[in-house]
Amino acid sequence: MTLRTTLTAPRSAGLHTGDPAAFYAAIFDMNGILRGKRLPLSHLSKVLSAGTRMPLSSIGVDIWGTDVAGTRLTLERGDLDGCCLPTGRGLLDLGWPGNPFPLLPLWMTCEDGSPYLGDARHLLAAVLARYAALELTPVVATEVEFYLTDPAAATSGSDSIYAISELAGMSAFLDDVYAVAAACGISVEAATAEGAPGQFEFNLVHQPDAMKAAEDTLFFRQIIRNAARRHGHEASFMAKPFGDHAGSGLHVHFSVLDAKGQNIFSNGTPEGSAMLRHAVAGQLATLADLSLAFAPHLNSYRRLAPGGLAPTRIGWGYENRTSALRIPAGPDVARRIEHRVSGADANPFVVLAAILGGALHGITQQLSPPPPISTNAHVEDQPRIAKDWPDALERFRRVDLVGQILHPDFVAAFAACKQQEQEVFAAHVSDFEMKTYRLAL
The missing domain is CATH 3.30.590.10 (Glutamine synthetase/guanido kinase, catalytic domain)
Structure with missing residues (x-):
């Protein structure tokens, strides 16, 4: 599988003008939420050519951003890193209010360069x-x-x-x-x-x-x-x-x-x-x-x-x-x-x-x-x-x-994520539940 990469990053003509001081480098996690880091603009060339590193577990967190124990990627494996490479899309100005920083979208690979199938892009x-x-x-x-x-x-x-x-x-x-x-x-x-x-x-x-x-x-x-x-x-x-x-x-x-x-x-x-x-x-x-x-x-x-x-x-x-x-x-x-x-x-x-x-x-x-x-x-x-x-x-x-x-790897990781979310919801006592039972029983 070939990764789409780019050596240049034309910035979209969005709301902001001038050169930004920084940019966001981010992946989408399994729930479709952006997760990543803010980097100085001086790091852009390096990220475009070699990517940046993030824990493999960062793509498999639950809806609250908490590590998912069932993926066994944190304590069991030392929370090892993956390499996040540019998708080829370049910098995008998504118009965050009061924030002139563009986004560089990435997708995650394993250390050996193979696709990390927890990343739904690879799926x-x-x-x-x-x-x-x-x-x-x-x-x-x-x-x-x-x-x-x-x-x-x-x-x-x-x-x-x-x-x-x-x-x-x-x-x-x-x-x-x-x-x-x-x-x-x-x-x-x-x-x-x-x-x-x-x-x-x-x-x-x-x-x-x-x-x-x-x-x-x-x-x-x-x-x-x-x-x-x-x-x-x-x-x-x-x-x-x-x-x-x-x-x-x-x-x-x-x-x-x-x-x-x-x-x-x-x-x-x-x-x-x-x-x-x-x-x-x-x-x-x-x-x-x-x-x-x-x-x-x-x-x-x-x-x-x-x-x-x-x-x-x-x-x-x-x-x-x-x-x-x-x-x-x-x-x-x-x-x-x-x-x-x-x-x-x-x-x-x-x-x-x-x-x-x-x-x-x-x-x-x-x-x-x-x-x-x-x-x-x-x-x-x-x-x-x-x-x-x-x-x-x-x-x-x-x-x-x-x-x-x-893919079996994605199925296992996604299922573990949803299992953890279900357990958290099951343990939560809602306001409606409290109003119904607190004084009636």
């Missing part, structure tokens, strides 16, 4: 290498949903889906997001006001580089957070921050090109090709066992509940937004699959590795899907997506196919 790279070996290229786009709130007040108002008035009222914020994203090489299409007060969605452009699509999505989330803070708001990518309003998803659209650049899902009909059905079948066959990739947190499963457009059953359909997989209408040349399971809280590297890996499993094994669903998929007699977080974890770590689609 996705391995899946894409399997496509390349078959002369296939996934074309990917993501849809990013989130809530924009006033830090001093709870969300208010009424549902106003696709309301232009809500978009117009946030024009300065939206303009800021588009400008910073463009300067970072992130192409963004439509912005919409979604089905709840303060909920918005951005559509990123389809591109034949799934690795860039994943990293664009994570950088874009940070750009949104930073812009929100500059405009006096907070942005939340929780899957279900408000119990009485819609959840936020990370929908993924993808098609696959052959060596001639032809879409293998297209056959001149609205139904799509046999290859499309094989890809659908592969995703359906693996979806339950890969649920943890799409819904990695406790809060994720509050979104995957009946009564909304987030799926609960493992099925597919044409223009059916209640199904886990939707085949959108439109021009035949753009025939594609929309995967609707992932929450906005998921790590796009893991999500794309799981989606594309599952689809490739179906293509290579020539699997056939069940009939498409044209009614409310929530009430159909179809298998369920993992019913809760513990169920998802158990499926993820015990099924051999998960390790084949992803």
Whole structure:
């Protein structure tokens, strides 16, 4: 596997001008959170040529940034270092408020130069290498949903889906997001006001580089957070921050090109090709066992509940937004699959590795899907997506196919991370629990 590197680092034309005094060198951990160090600008040439060192354990910390005992990377192995090398993206100005420092994105290798499979970038790279070996290229786009709130007040108002008035009222914020994203090489299409007060969605452009699509999505989330803070708001990518309003998803659209650049899902009909059905079948066959990739947190499963457009059953359909997989209408040349399971809280590297890996499993094994669903998929007699977080974890770590689609090293590390997070939540007594039981019993 070849690492993308660069000898120069052109800085994106973001909010800040002039030469920065320092830069951030960072990796994304397994939860999709940036972790790294601030370095003087004088160190940039060294980092570009040789990278920088960080503990292997730093990529496998839990959601609170605590070492995960189950990975056995700290005390048991002396907390050994990995080498973090540039991804080739160069310096990016993500617009941190009051902070002129750009980010240099990195990915982690072992001491011997081999990929460290705890890094989900390598996970996705391995899946894409399997496509390349078959002369296939996934074309990917993501849809990013989130809530924009006033830090001093709870969300208010009424549902106003696709309301232009809500978009117009946030024009300065939206303009800021588009400008910073463009300067970072992130192409963004439509912005919409979604089905709840303060909920918005951005559509990123389809591109034949799934690795860039994943990293664009994570950088874009940070750009949104930073812009929100500059405009006096907070942005939340929780899957279900408000119990009485819609959840936020990370929908993924993808098609696959052959060596001639032809879409293998297209056959001149609205139904799509046999290859499309094989890809659908592969995703359906693996979806339950890969649920943890799409819904990695406790809060994720509050979104995957009946009564909304987030799926609960493992099925597919044409223009059916209640199904886990939707085949959108439109021009035949753009025939594609929309995967609707992932929450906005998921790590796009893991999500794309799981989606594309599952689809490739179906293509290579020539699997056939069940009939498409044209009614409310929530009430159909179809298998369920993992019913809760513990169920998802158990499926993820015990099924051999998960390790084949992803990688056993990543599966073990991610499962250990989620096990530790579950144990912490299980030991925490909530305010609601206290109010319910303290005086009643």
